[in-house]
Amino acid sequence: MRYPCVEISLDKIKHNTREIVELCKRNNINVTGVTKVFCGEPKIAKTMVEGGVQILADSRIENLIKLKEINVPKMLLRLPMISQADEVIKYSDISLNSELNTIKELSKKAVEQNKEHKIILMVDLGDLREGIFDEEEIFFVVSEILKLDGIKLIGIGTNLTCYGGVIPKYENLSKLVKIKMNIEKKFNIELDIISGGNSSSLYLLKAGEMPKKINQLRLGESIVLGRETAYGESIENTYDDCFKLIVEIIEIKEKPSVPIGEIGMDAFGNKPKFIDKGIMKRAICAIGKQDVDLGDIIPYDKNIEILGESSDHLILDITKCEKNYEIGDNVEFKLTYGGILKVMTSEYVKKNFV
Known part of the structure; x- marks a missing residue:
């Protein structure tokens, strides 16, 4: 796959x-x-x-x-x-x-x-x-x-x-x-x-x-x-997970939660801010802002925290996860409307029909 x-x-x-x-x-x-x-x-x-x-x-x-x-x-x-x-x-x-x-x-x-x-x-x-x-x-x-x-x-x-x-x-x-x-x-x-x-x-x-x-x-x-969009209420007897994003982990490391050195602009011209949570177990997945915005994805694993994105990398905090994630494992996400739009538009995201 x-x-x-x-x-x-x-x-x-x-x-x-x-x-x-x-x-x-x-x-x-x-x-x-x-x-x-x-x-x-x-x-x-x-x-x-x-x-x-x-x-x-x-x-x-x-x-x-x-x-x-x-x-x-x-x-x-x-x-x-x-x-x-x-x-x-x-x-x-x-x-x-x-x-x-x-x-x-x-x-x-x-x-x-x-x-x-x-x-x-x-x-x-x-x-x-x-x-x-x-x-x-x-x-x-x-x-x-x-x-x-x-x-x-x-x-x-x-x-x-x-x-x-x-x-x-x-x-x-x-x-x-x-x-x-x-x-x-x-x-x-x-x-x-x-x-x-x-x-x-x-x-x-x-x-x-x-x-x-x-x-x-x-x-x-x-x-x-499966929802109306005036108030975001679910429509009775419909599914909200017709589309599911699956990504692969390419790195797992324990690292500090705050970058070391003077903070300037990121790749998109923004100056990021970080909260010091000490050493955390971080996973990098092979997807990025070119494919989807981090605000449009919701991890199925509730213990995952999304830390950020660059063009081609999604960075996750997996410190509190019960599952022992390894390199090559998959992480699954629900998608918002904007998330569906982005991943379906991206030629780098494969479309699988089930």
């Missing part, structure tokens, strides 16, 4: 997907499965489809290209770049948009490719990331979209918590519902989708506070970690 590696349980991912899809289905909500945290890995994406997601979504065209053989609609989550308009039309069926000039370029490329590209118009409800903030601007953009060939407006959506940390509530999501109804009335059209955000919106289902006309959620973290 090659290390470091991330061990991925497809069975647990499928189980989580089924549980969450069923939860949403009971509330008349369709699930779009977000693949960006695992870089569009097709094996995991297929597992999500087997679990019941109806659309696959990613922020990067490069990942959607990996998914082109999976026979479900693909959604581009991040607002399209004009420079990638041709690829957006080629590799995605739906995209989230807020800029009229970009939509016009998508229209042009859709006509050239003889395709109809569907868009969801993004509305900013206060989180201050993507989306149109002013309702009059929304109406203007809709009026212009309806003039375009090759483009079909299928709904409106929003994103919350990712930048500003704004929590989805009945009140702010109800504004999205009202805007949708106003658009339909003003332009005498029907919009099929109100995309009510991401995994942070899931807690509203348990609370019974999701506005009834919200009919789509874009879910990634809730599937891979």
Whole structure:
């Protein structure tokens, strides 16, 4: 076995997907499965489809290209770049948009490719990331979209918590519902989708506070970690360990806990601080900041203390461990969402499916 590696349980991912899809289905909500945290890995994406997601979504065209053989609609989550308009039309069926000039370029490329590209118009409800903030601007953009060939407006959506940390509530999501109804009335059209955000919106289902006309959620973290992201609460009957990081020990030595000599900057320009705990048994593992941040890994062995990282080394205090670790032994870690993202992105971390 090659290390470091991330061990991925497809069975647990499928189980989580089924549980969450069923939860949403009971509330008349369709699930779009977000693949960006695992870089569009097709094996995991297929597992999500087997679990019941109806659309696959990613922020990067490069990942959607990996998914082109999976026979479900693909959604581009991040607002399209004009420079990638041709690829957006080629590799995605739906995209989230807020800029009229970009939509016009998508229209042009859709006509050239003889395709109809569907868009969801993004509305900013206060989180201050993507989306149109002013309702009059929304109406203007809709009026212009309806003039375009090759483009079909299928709904409106929003994103919350990712930048500003704004929590989805009945009140702010109800504004999205009202805007949708106003658009339909003003332009005498029907919009099929109100995309009510991401995994942070899931807690509203348990609370019974999701506005009834919200009919789509874009879910990634809730599937891979079994939790909603507004308050970080676990979702009943789901797993939080679908991804496990395994690293190899390359050195074990007893050394002081404080470096000897004048302390300057470390490899990343920071001046480190140390607490004198005397001589400790230290293990070095073959992984580093290039692969994962130490704040995103949690040792399964509760007696291990993470001391720090350099680019290629993870340094652990194993003084209090009951297990007698030796050179070549493995150390296992749970991963946060950010940890999954980093190790799946790193080409130096092997991906093992179980």
